[in-house]
Every structure is written in structure tokens, then in C-alpha cells.
Amino acid sequence: MARLFDLDLLRTLVVIAETGSLSAAAPRLNRSQSAVSEQVRKLEDMCGVTLLDRGKTGARLTPAGERLVDHAHELLALSDAALRDMQNAQLAGNLHLAITDYFRPSALPGLLRRMRDQFPKLHLHVSIRKSAAIDDAAAEEFDIGLSMAILGTATVPPAKTIQHTHLRQEPLVWVADKSFSIPDGGVIPLVVLPDTCSLQRFIVKSLKSHGTSYKIAHSASGIGGLHMAIEAGLGVTCLNASAIPPNAMSLNSLPELPPMPNVAFRLVAPRIGEPAHIADVRNMLVDYLS
Numbered sequence: 001m002a003r004l005f006d007l008d009l010l011r012t013l014v015v016i017a018e019t020g021s022l023s024a025a026a027p028r029l030n031r032s033q034s035a036v037s038e039q040v041r042k043l044e045d046m047c048g049v050t051l052l053d054r055g056k057t058g059a060r061l062t063p064a065g066e067r068l069v070d071h072a073h074e075l076l077a078l079s080d081a082a083l084r085d086m087q088n089a090q091l092a093g094n095l096h097l098a099i100t101d102y103f104r105p106s107a108l109p110g111l112l113r114r115m116r117d118q119f120p121k122l123h124l125h126v127s128i129r130k131s132a133a134i135d136d137a138a139a140e141e142f143d144i145g146l147s148m149a150i151l152g153t154a155t156v157p158p159a160k161t162i163q164h165t166h167l168r169q170e171p172l173v174w175v176a177d178k179s180f181s182i183p184d185g186g187v188i189p190l191v192v193l194p195d196t197c198s199l200q201r202f203i204v205k206s207l208k209s210h211g212t213s214y215k216i217a218h219s220a221s222g223i224g225g226l227h228m229a230i231e232a233g234l235g236v237t238c239l240n241a242s243a244i245p246p247n248a249m250s251l252n253s254l255p256e257l258p259p260m261p262n263v264a265f266r267l268v269a270p271r272i273g274e275p276a277h278i279a280d281v282r283n284m285l286v287d288y289l290s
Contacts (some may be wrong), residue, residue: 008041016040021059022059040052073113079236093121094276097124097145100131101222101223103265112124132198139203147266148266149266150261163268164266165205165286168264171240172239174260175237175248176233177230178247189217189236193226195241
């Protein structure tokens with residue numbers, strides 16, 4: 001008798017891969033951590049290989065686990081598409097998505113692929129924007145906006161305050177390449193985005209309040225350029241945890257650098273009369289990103 005994959009087990013592996021640990025995956029799956037662990041064990045027994053390397057800092061896919069997750073994305077997307085088709089809910093239309101540059105740069109391609117797989121008839125238009133532009137209540141050029149806010153600060157004027165769905169929080173971390181060292185004289189070379197970026201302005205304001213000497217060593221146009229400047233050892237910057245490049249080190253313990261708050265990622269609340277296909281994608285994003 002042929003052995004068939006259980007979609008629930010595959011979904012568990014995908015969520016673990018997305019969240020980085022069994023403990024983080026458990027609430028998204030509405031299961032206990034022990035139940036999640038048991039599902040992984042069943043899946044590994046069926047495949048006859050180890051799918052996860054578990055450690056104190058979380059769980060990481062093995063090469064076999066990475067291959068299975070690729071298959072799982074396709075199988076789960078086909079399952080969702082088949083269900084929508086049977087329910088006459090095959091979504092079609094245009095969707096304009098605006099995303100802040102700071103949102104999980106390495107995970108963005110996977111998110112867009114999931115949207116493409118789950119909604120194959122949807123024409124997706126993605127633009128990378130500043131959070132302030134996304135949060136502008138007068139902006140009507142997009143259907144769903146994903147922005148970042150620095151917690152504990154007033155980044156949007158009261159007249160433009162709008163409602164959001166909060167998804168997740170992350171710490172802000174001072175970082176530099178592992179090869180970096182503070183130059184003689186103690187002046188911190190900063191690698192930042194242009195001063196139209198609210199995080200860049202907050203970084204400069206925090207350094208001034210802390211009494212730290214600094215200079216702008218490099219101004220990048222986007223997160224990709226910022227990462228290259230960091231990896232080249234050009235200076236220090238402050239990034240949300242999921243936007244930190246892999247070879248960077250934390251400088252939060254340096255007394256020259258001020259403590260920083262958390263940031264929150266959030267979706268701009270839906271507009272009145274939002275079409276069904278946009279609401280369905282919004283619900284998927286809330287589930288995926290929370």
C-alpha cells in the first residue's frame with residue numbers, strides 16, 4: 001500500500017521553518033510544543049531521515065528538511081487552491097501591496113511565492129516604500145500596506161492617525177560587520193538610509209541625546225545597499241532583528257551606543273468595502289506574519 005503524506009504534518013514543518021523553533025510554531029498551529037514535537041517525529045519516521053536539527057537557539061532544517069519544505073509549499077498550495085476551486089472561490093483580480101524596506105528582506109521572496117502559489121489568478125503588484133508613505137491615510141495607490149513603527153515614539157502626526165493590525169514586534173539592534181572596530185577618536189561612522197527615513201532620523205536623534213559623536217560615513221538608497229555597506233565594514237547602523245545581515249555582530253553592549261526600543265510591523269486597516277479577494281489575501285498575511 002502506498003504511503004501518503006499527511007498535510008497537517010507538512011504544514012507543521014513549514015511553520016517551524018518559518019518561525020525558527022518548535023516553541024514559536026506551537027501557538028500558530030494551536031498545539032502544545034509536545035504535540036508539535038510528536039508531529040515532527042511522525043514525519044521523520046515516515047521519511048526515514050532527520051528533518052530538523054534542534055538546539056538551544058531553535059530548530060534548523062537539515063538538507064532533507066529543506067527539500068521536503070519545498071515540496072510541502074507546493075502540496076499545501078495545491079490543497080488550498082483545490083478547496084477554493086470547489087467552493088467557487090478562485091480569486092482573481094489585481095492587488096497592490098506596499099511593504100516597508102525593513103520587513104524581513106530575506107523572507108520576502110518566500111512570502112511572495114506563497115501568495116503566488118495560493119492565489120495563482122491574482123495579479124500582484126509590489127512596491128517598496130517608506131513606512132510614513134504607507135501610513136499616509138491619503139495614499140490610495142495600494143490595497144494592502146505593511147509598515148513599521150518605532151514603539152514609544154510619535155512617528156505619525158495626530159491628524160493622520162489611522163488604524164492598524166499589529167503583527168509582530170522586534171528589537172532594534174546596533175550592528176556592524178564582524179571585522180569592524182571603532183576608529184581612534186571615538187567618532188562612530190554611521191551607515192544609514194537617507195534622512196527621509198524615519199528610522200534614520202530616530203537613530204541620529206538617539207545618538208545626539210546620548211552624547212555620542214558620529215558622522216555619516218555612507219548613505220544607502222535601500223536595505224540592499226545598507227547591507228553591502230555593512231558587509232564592507234564601512235560603519236555602524238541600527239536595524240530591526242529580522243533585517244540584520246548574516247555576518248553582522250551586535251554592538252548593543254557598547255556604552256557609546258544608546259539603548260533602543262522595539263519596532264512593530266503592522267498592516268494598515270482595510271478600507272470600507274474592501275473586495276473579497278483582497279480581504280482573503282489580508283487574512284493569509286495576518287496568519288503568516290503574526
